[in-house]
Each structure stands twice: as C-alpha cells, then as structure tokens.
Amino acid sequence: MSIGATTLLHQAYIEMADRESVVFPDRSRFMAYAARVMRGLIIDHARMRSAEKRGGQFHVTSADVAVEQPADYVELEQLGAALDQLAEVDPLLAEVVDMKFFCGFTFGEIAAMKDLSERTVQRQWEKARIYLHRKLSKGLEG
Amino acid sequence: MSTLDRDRWQEVSPYLDEVLSLSDDERPAWLAGFNRRNPGLAPLLEELVREHEELKNKHFLSCQPIAPFEASFAGQILGAYRLISSIGEGGMGSVWLAERSDGRFDRKVAIKFLHFSLGSSSGTKRFKREGRILAQLSHPHIAELIDAGVTATGQPYIVLEHIEGRAIDVWCDQHQLDIHARIMLFLDVLSAVSHAHSNLVVHRDIKPSNVLIRNDGCVKLLDFGIAKLLSDEAESDTATT
Numbered sequence: 325m326s327i328g329a330t331t332l333l334h335q336a337y338i339e340m341a342d343r344e345s346v347v348f349p350d351r352s353r354f355m356a357y358a359a360r361v362m363r364g365l366i367i368d369h370a371r372m373r374s375a376e377k378r379g380g381q382f383h384v385t386s387a388d389v390a391v392e393q394p395a396d397y398v399e400l401e402q403l404g405a406a407l408d409q410l411a412e413v414d415p416l417l418a419e420v421v422d423m424k425f426f427c428g429f430t431f432g433e434i435a436a437m438k439d440l441s442e443r444t445v446q447r448q449w450e451k452a453r454i455y456l457h458r459k460l461s462k463g464l465e466g
Numbered sequence: 467m468s469t470l471d472r473d474r475w476q477e478v479s480p481y482l483d484e485v486l487s488l489s490d491d492e493r494p495a496w497l498a499g500f501n502r503r504n505p506g507l508a509p510l511l512e513e514l515v516r517e518h519e520e521l522k523n524k525h526f527l528s529c530q531p532i533a534p535f536e537a538s539f540a541g542q543i544l545g546a547y548r549l550i551s552s553i554g555e556g557g558m559g560s561v562w563l564a565e566r567s568d569g570r571f572d573r574k575v576a577i578k579f580l581h582f583s584l585g586s587s588s589g590t591k592r593f594k595r596e597g598r599i600l601a602q603l604s605h606p607h608i609a610e611l612i613d614a615g616v617t618a619t620g621q622p623y624i625v626l627e628h629i630e631g632r633a634i635d636v637w638c639d640q641h642q643l644d645i646h647a648r649i650m651l652f653l654d655v656l657s658a659v660s661h662a663h664s665n666l667v668v669h670r671d672i673k674p675s676n677v678l679i680r681n682d683g684c685v686k687l688l689d690f691g692i693a694k695l696l697s698d699e700a701e702s703d704t705a706t707t
Contacts, residue, residue, distance in 0.1 A: 413472045414479065425527050447486050451479070454517050457526050458470060 336361050355437050359422035366426055367404045406459040410452060417452040424449055474510065481511050486518065543567050545615055547577060547625065563628060575612055576628040579621055593622050600690060603665055607658035607685045609678070629678050629686050637679040654685035662690055 339361050348354040411418035423429045423437075431449065435442040481500065488496055493515065501508040542549050548567040552560060553576065562577045597614025604610065613625035632640065634655070638648050655677055662669065669676075669690050676688045 413475045421527070443487075447483060450486055450518060450521075451482055453521055453527055454482075454514050455470070455475070457521055457524075458514070458517055 335365050339365065352438050355423065356419040359419065359427050363404065363407070363422050363426040367400050370400050402460055403456065406456050409459065410455055414451075414455075417448050417455065420445060420448045421452045421456070470510070478507055478510055478514065481507065482514055485511065485515055544577065544617065544623070545613065545625075547575060549577065550574075564625070574628045576626045577623055578626060579617075579623045597624060600667065603662060603667055603690060605658050605661040607654050607687060608662065608690055609686045609688045611690070626688070627686075629680050629688070631678040631680040631686065633674045634677040634679055634685070635674040651679065651685055655687065658685070658687045 336358060340358065348357065407418050407421060410421070419438075420434060423434050424431070429437075431442050431445045434440075435445045438445065481504075485493060485496060485500075497508070497512055497515065500511065544564070546566055546568055547564040550563045550565060553563045554561040560579050562579070563574055564577045565572075565574050593616065594614060597611065600611045601613065609629055610627040611624060612627060614623070615625075616622050631637070634651060637643075638651070641647075643651075659669065659672070667690060669687070671689060672687070678686045678688060680686055
C-alpha cells in the first residue's frame with residue numbers, strides 16, 4: 325500500500341491538534357513526539373489495509389535502493405513493539421529510528437534538530453538497528 | 467545466549483559506542499583487551515558487534531515504509547500504459563509521460579498520480595466513477611481525460627492526453643501577440659469552460675499553468691474536474707471519520 329505523504333502529514337497534524345494541552349519545551353522534543361505520531365499512523369494504516377484484505381501487503385520501497393520488499397503489517401507491528409521497548413531502555417535511540425525510518429529525515433537533519441553531531445546520530449542509528457534486529461530475530465524476550 | 471534486558475543494555479551501551487566508533491581493523495584488538503578487562507560483559511558485546519557486521523550487508527530498516535514509489539517507477543506497467551519518465555511535480559501529484567504498453571496506439575499520454583490515498587473501497591469506486599464521467603467531457607479545447615484508475619498499492623491516477631505546449635501567458639508573450647490575438651485565444655478558453663459547465667463539471671482551479679497552448683496553436687485546458695475529485699475525497703474523509 326502507499327500512503328501519500330501529504331495525507332500522512334494532515335493526519336499527523338489532526339492527531340496532534342487534538343491534544344492542544346501538550347506543551348513542548350523545545351523543538352527537538354516536539355519533533356520526537358511528531359515522529360512517534362507518524363509511526364503510529366503508518367502502523368495503523370498498514371493494519372487497516374490488512375484488515376481490508378486487499379493483499380494486506382505493505383510495500384516498503386526505498387528511494388535510493390531500487391529494491392522493493394513487501395513487508396506485511398505484522399512485521400511493522402513487531403517493529404513497533406520492539407521500538408516501544410527500545411524507547412523504555414534508550415529513548416534517544418528510538419527517536420532516531422522514528423525520525424529516520426518513519427519520517428525519512430537524513431542523519432544531517434536529525435543531527436541539526438537534536439543539536440548533535442552527524443556522527444553521533446549515525447552511531448545511535450547503528451545501535452538502534454542492532455537492538456531492533458536482535459529483538460525481531462530472537463523475539464522480544466531475547 | 468544472553469538476554470538483552472534494560473540493565474544489560476545500559477551496561478553495554480557505552481562500550482558499544484566506543485567499539486562502533488573504531489574502524490573495522492581496530493576492533494579485534496580492542497575487543498580482546500576488553501575481554502581481559504571485563505570478561506563478564508565481553509561475550510554480549512562481541513555478540514552485538516557480530517550482529518552489527520551482519521547488518522551491514524542487509525537492508526534492515528533501510529527502506530522507508532511510506533512509499534515514495536515514483537523514484538523507481540520508470541519502465542513500470544500501469545494498466546495499458548508503460549511509464550517513460552517523470553515530467554513534473556505539481557501540488558496535486560506527480561506527472562509521468564507514458565505510452566501504450568500494447569503498442570496499439572503511438573500516442574503518448576500523461577499520467578498524473580494524485581497525492582492522496584483512498585481510505586476505503588467505496589472511495590476507490592467513487593473515484594473511478596467520477597473519472598468515467600470526466601472522460602465523457604469531450605471538447606476540442608479540453609485536454610482529454612482518457613482513463614482513471616488505482617494502482618495496486620492504492621494510489622489513484624488519471625490518464626490524460628499529453629500536450630506539448632506552453633502556458634497561455636508564456637505563449638502570448640513569446641509570440642508577442644496583440645490584443646486581438648489574445649482575445650481570440652481567450653474565446654477558445656471560454657468555449658471550453660462553457661462546455662464543461664453545461665455538463666455540470668466545474669474546474670475550480672483555472673490559472674495560466676492549467677491553460678496550455680499546444681505547439682500548433684490550439685488551446686487546451688488541463689485538469690478539469692480534478693479539484694472536485696480531490697474535494698470529494700476530503701469530504702468523504704470527514705464524513706466517515
């Protein structure tokens with residue numbers, strides 16, 4: 325399936341506007357929150373599509389690598405669960421994944437938003453990948 | 467195999483930072499030293515570093531779940547059409563040049579992908595129905611809507627007559643047209659609008675970039691009724707959510 329980026333943006337806005345009482349201390353905190361909302365919406369969409377039995381496949385397409393990997397929503401949901409776990413253990417790493425994987429920001433953009441060096445963000449991303457891959461391949465108890 | 471709970475992760479995390487910032491050549495020696503200093507934690511750290519090496523050759527998380535699928539679209543077949551190249555990116559979606567894949571006609575077409583997803587199958591049906599109504603809007607000065615459909619991944623698209631030409635304002639200036647010639651062109655625009663209105667179709671977004679003059683001088687209005695397709699989608703969204 326494909327969600328238009330614009331649609332996603334609108335939905336994310338609506339989702340956040342509903343909670344007007346939330347106040348963010350800084351831009352970085354806001355971005356982290358917005359990225360988590362994005363993640364939720366993408367996984368919800370995948371689940372909805374799957375329920376509609378229209379193939380139920382979520383096309384994971386890369387812009388730079390011309391490989392298309394169909395990943396079903398179960399995979400995305402497991403990723404979501406592993407990310408929730410990671411957010412408990414190491415919240416900064418989970419934020420990087422939300423921003424990079426679910427929102428498509430580059431390392432440079434994330435570094436600027438978080439006021440970190442690009443190298444640091446890249447290493448956080450690598451650490452998060454190790455954690456998530458291990459959790460997904462060994463089950464969440466691993 | 468050790469489990470990776472919260473405490474273990476936080477214990478190993480700073481060393482993981484350290485080892486990941488080393489080059490591939492430096493790692494074995496560093497890990498050997500770490501094994502002597504901290505034999506309790508070394509096996510887990512080594513395991514994680516191995517995992518890291520394996521991940522380098524995998525595309526794990528390297529593809530985004532939001533499909534920016536235009537990027538790898540050239541050459542793909544969509545219905546009866548083969549996409550050739552991207553020819554534009556507008557507010558409503560990206561536009562591709564395409565040709566019939568069955569070779570029945572030479573004619574090239576423009577395929578416009580609309581940047582919204584159809585949330586439900588009834589939305590999809592309505593989109594197709596509207597597309598068919600618009601396809602009946604036949605007038606020499608209206609760019610023909612040839613077909614409409616939805617990709618396998620759920621994105622709606624419309625197939626339009628491909629027009630090689632320029633926006634009306636650019637055309638008039640380039641050809642230094644006098645008032646009379648400009649008004650003659652404008653009358654053609656009006657006849658197209660009038661035809662649509664008598665068929666109960668409104669454009670809603672007429673602007674120079676939507677009024678092209680084909681290279682042979684013929685006026686062509688683009689994007690008739692697309693605003694309506696989009697707003698129907700928006701209205702049905704609010705109605706059902």
